[in-house]
């Protein structure tokens with residue numbers, strides 16, 4: 529069945545399994561207790577504290593090696609430049625994904641390996657991992673996700689969000705364009721408009737945008753949590769929007785989650801309402817910020833309410849410097 533399925537279906541079926549293996553590696557490193565944290569901003573990464581742990585490095589190695597072994601011509605762009613080798617694992621694939629093959633459009637069925645860009649965030653929420661260990665507050669680990677996003681012609685067509693610390697054995701939420709969302713049931717209405725935003729990268733523009741939303745009853749409450757992946761899961765499970773009026777997050781933070789949110793009827797753009805592009809040569813930073821809304825609110829209301837001066841300070845820069 530696997531070999532008969534189209535390339536995209538096989539890539540997603542493998543990516544679901546690889547994300548779960550990466551989640552297991554993250555848990556093993558955490559259980560070992562020695563995160564070997566480095567601060568990437570010290571090696572010229574610019575910006576503030578930007579932690580990377582042994583879990584980030586091992587998880588990325590596992591994901592990239594496994595996918596490259598089975599799909600030689602795909603282009604993979606991952607967050608971490610430094611990785612740590614880990615034993616080769618025979619991944620297999622997730623059988624449920626193969627069932628999507630018959631639902632896929634012909635255009636997606638015909639996609640070839642060298643036409644996709646795979647955006648990998650091996651561990652999203654590293655700041656929360658560091659804080660969980662520092663404060664011995666393991667509840668924060670629920671905010672950790674593994675993100676694998678698949679882009680075709682510069683736009684997301686499939687996404688995998690693995691959440692290793694969700695309940696006891698973790699969960700994987702995945703979607704292929706036009707084939708629905710799997711792994712959770714999206715909330716379709718809520719009496720309260722809760723907006724989620726960053727815990728560890730707050731800034732003047734992030735706060736001002738949220739204040740503006742509050743005045744127009746588009747944010748009854750604001751929750752500050754970690755990870756782009758976790759915030760989109762919160763939007764899928766009842767929050768109204770994820771609003772991040774800052775240029776800090778990257779293409780690997782948003783490609784997977786945009787595909788999953790889109791499959792649930794939500795929407796993700798920059799804060800000016802522009803589509804985020806995912807070609808292999810784009811600027812890595814999401815310089816226009818991130819606005820992700822649930823299916824049951826009007827995305828345009830949020831765009832219209834964010835002050836123009838904040839948007840002007842977050843221009844879209846699409847080509848790589």
Ligand SMILES: Nc1ncnc2c1ncn2[C@@H]1O[C@H](COP(=O)(O)O)[C@@H](OP(=O)(O)O)[C@H]1O
Pocket residue numbers: 575576578607649651652653654655725726727728729753754755756774775776777778781
């Ligand atoms: N100013 C900044 N500098 C570096 N990374 C940033 C950033 N703002 C956001 N990010 C990254 O975007 C993701 C979501 O951030 P946040 O948790 O603050 O909402 C995190 O990914 P990683 O944890 O994969 O590094 C975080 O590091």
Ligand SMILES: [Mg+2]
Pocket residue numbers: 649651652653756780781
């Ligand atoms: Mg990230």
Ligand SMILES: [Mg+2]
Pocket residue numbers: 584607649650651652653654
């Ligand atoms: Mg990361």
Ligand SMILES: [Mg+2]
Pocket residue numbers: 578579607654
């Ligand atoms: Mg990081």
